[in-house]
Amino acid sequence: MNKEDSRYYEEVVAQKRVFGGKIINVDVEQVILPNGIPAIREVVKHHGAVAIIPFTDDGRMIFVRQWRAPLDQETLEIPAGKIDPDEGSDLKEVALREMNEELGMTTDNLEKVTAFFASPGYSNEKLTMFKADKLKEVEFKRPLDQDEFLNVEKLTLKEAKEQVDAGVICDSKSIYAITYWELLNAK
Secondary structure, eight states, rough: OOGGOOTTTTEEEEEEEEEEEEEEEEEEEEEEESSSOOOEEEEEEEOOOEEEEEBOSSSEEEEEEEEETTTTTEEHHHOEEEEEOOOOSOOOHHHHHHHHHHHHHOSSSEEEEEESSSSSTEEEEOOEEEEEEEEOOSOOOOOOOTOEEEEEEEEOHHHHHHHHHHHHHOHHHHHHHHHHHHHHOOO
């Protein structure tokens, strides 16, 4: 639905960038609500990201273990990465880049599963999810980002669900991937 057809449209009348960073920008917007009353919105602007649901030939899923400063804990997550501002619109290429960097793997069998907004109440970050199988090692592995430290782990569905229960797998994209995996198994 476009804004002209929405009864809930909020008109932005002023906008100020309060933070400009490498990954996000933060804007404060003054809006006029549908009832004419002004309000303030704090909006995180993000270039978007891709995530990969990678299945091994022996029926496991690959996760990466890493430290997440905002959570102050170690997590297990499916491989993912941000879309750089200078990258084109071929998100499959971005996903293959991330698979190469984080897993040292690639595939000829990459299929878009879905796309969703991570937290639309305050951010425009759109996450596009891909399923990957028939994985193979890359000939030339790209280095991890300079600030990236991770280990690769292959889990069964049972092990992954145990890690959700333990709070180690705790992010929406990875929990979505596990739910998707359960649905595939149910078919």
